[in-house]
Amino acid sequence: MANHHDSNRGVSRRQFISSAAAGAAVSIVPRHVLGRGLQAPSDLVNVAVVGVSGMGASNTRGVMSQNVVAFCDVDMALLDARIARWAQEGGPGVSAGPRQGNRPPPAGWGAWQDWGITKAQQAANARFAADDAAANLQRFNASASRIRKYADYRKMFEQQKDIDAVIVATPDHMHAPIALAAMDLGKHVYVQKPMAWCVSEARQLAKRAAETKVQAQCGNQRHSADENRRGVDYITSGVIGDVTQVHVWTNRPIWPQGIPRPTTLTAEQRAGRISQQSLTQAGVSTLASVAPPPSTLSWDLFLGVAQAVEYSPLYHPFNWRGWVDWGQGALGDMGAHLIDFPVWALDLDLPTTVETTSTPFNDLTFPLATMTHYDFPAKGARKAVRLTWYDGGFMPPTPEELGGEAKLVASGGILYIGTKGKLLCNEGMPPRLLPSTLHNATGAPKERLARVPHQAHEMNWIRAIKGQDTLSSPFSYAAHLHEIMLLGLVSLRARTKIHYDAANMRVTNDANANQYLTRQYRTGW
Structure with missing residues (x-):
């Protein structure tokens, strides 16, 4: 599959087996010995997961067709509880089912035609059989007792040599250190979003991935979704004309923010x-x-x-996301999902200016709500673009083309404003041109982007490791996306509008703001 921005081609099958064998004894069993429909051990990737609760659990489910050989989590109680839950979910008579289902169509959108699954997605699905989630879970449970468990990822890397690939799904502040350590050992990495805590880490991750030539995927799984790629196809078709404004919003935070640290009562x-x-x-x-x-x-x-x-x-285990030390708040949580598509569709370079305003901010936890304006320069025939981010209940004005029950979904979405129309990508809904007459008269856009088989982001990474596919969201693209997102937090923490020199990774109008582009690691780390 020719994905949009991956320059690292997947390794060949022979290279994959050779590289795995270099680190551990690999048993290569021909398929015909096992019988029809069974997978040879040499076809499997040995995966370690660091951070197994939350998204780490979902990512693990996504690769259960492979060999999960190690778990690393700082909280053994959470890890053991998750393994026990998988055992219960995979018990007799229990169907594992898909990880997520289609949402029912909301009321109020009857005026807009629905185009259904794209032909490109159907063609992509035909390339590989869909995973049997229930069978994979049962297979995993049968061998779960052999999975080695660690609290410290450094000891895992030191002691266990059969690991081919690593999923990193810890709190945000540890994504880059763990991924860099893994890549230094030649291991492929899948890193949950946000892939980095600060701008310098994002750049370092992309650089290291290019140097080591490992398959390095960012875990912004919506990047692999058919309808989201259709939204990009709409924009690149030019149907709404020149886009000069984009509004992106989320209902996050859904965790505590704007609060002080707990102390002993005076x-x-x-x-x-x-x-x-x-x-x-x-x-x-x-x-x-x-x-x-x-x-x-x-x-x-x-x-x-x-x-x-x-x-x-x-x-x-959950509320760390709202604390500056460990998380990136609402922008870090959802920006990689929502800002992703305007950056992709409009081919946005790094912004020249960024300004974040917010409710009161105490430097410890992120504010209850923020609004960030990103100004992107013109590029080629495309005009300059202003992208505005909203969270914590802030939202853009409702477009005049909507009425009745057709409205902006509060949970999140993207609204593109063009000279010939608008495109609304409400979270959990197909993209819709505004007004409805433009949508219905235009029809589905030409499918310019390739699709990811079964929209399976984790398996796209696995197939890239095996040389069967190219990455959906490689670090070469994702680091650029994350730098854009994180600049919004630089403006927040500096409490000023920033003018950004992207070539030199430097804020030019406020020297104090530059400290927020990087971070000082604790002694010993």
Whole structure:
């Protein structure tokens, strides 16, 4: 499949077997020995997963047709609970089913025709048989007791030599350190979005992937979805004319933000002498005060490269995303999914200016809501573009072409404003031209982009490792996307509009802002 921006071709089957054999003893069994329909061990990739709760669990399900040989997680209780849940889901009479289903069509959109699955997607699906999720889960469960478990990824790399590829699905601040360590060992990597915590890490990841020539995929799985690629096909067709404005929004955060760190309550707070600010502090500290971490949690390994902070149940296992030390807030969580498509469709270079405004920001947790304006220069025949990001309940105005129950979906979406029309990509819905008369008269766009077989992002990575496909979202593209996203957070943290010199990775109008393009790792990391 000719995907859009991957310059690293997949290794050949012979190269794959040779490279795997160089690191471990590989048993190569011809297919005919096993019988029809069975997969030879030499056709399988040995995968390790770092960070098994949350998206790591979903990514693991996506590669269960392969050999999962190692798990690494700083919280053994969460890891064991996840393995137990898979055993329950794969028990007799339990169907694993697909990881996600189609959403029912919402009311109010009857005026817009639906074009169904693309011919390009049907052709892509025909290239490979769909995975049998239930059979893969049962196979995984049968061999789960042999999977080695670690708390420290460094020990895993040191002790286990049969790993071919690594999925990194930890909190954001550890994505780059783990992926870089894996690539240094020649291991292919699949890194959850956001792939990096800061701009310099994103650039370093892309550079290392090119140097090591491993198959390095970003885990923004919506990049492989048929309808999202159809949205790009609409824009590149020129049907809405010159696009000069794009609005992108999400309902995130769905985790705590805009709060102080938990502490021990003071005597004044206990006596009821509480200001508005200390009321929030007292509430946070009462709900989730600092405490010794559970015995199953390696808190120092969770902190990793970040500064030392006392444990609180407010931080782990989910709410870390709202804290600046470890996450990237709503923009980091959803920007890789939503900003992705305007960057792709309009071939946007890095922005020249970025300005983020927000609700109050305390430098510890991200604000409750932000709005970011990105200004992109003209390129070739394309005019300059302003992209505006909204989160925390902020949304763009509803287009005048909508009415009744047809509206912007609050959970998230993309609205392109062109000189001849608009394109609305509501989250979970097919892309629709506005007005509906333009949509219906135009029909489905020409399918310029190739599609990913079965829209399976993880298996696209596996097939690229085997030399059967090219990556959907390689680091060479994803690092560029993440730099754009992360510049919004640089403006937020610097509390100013920034003018950006992309060639030199430098903010030119505020020297103080440059510190937020990189980070200082904790001593020992």
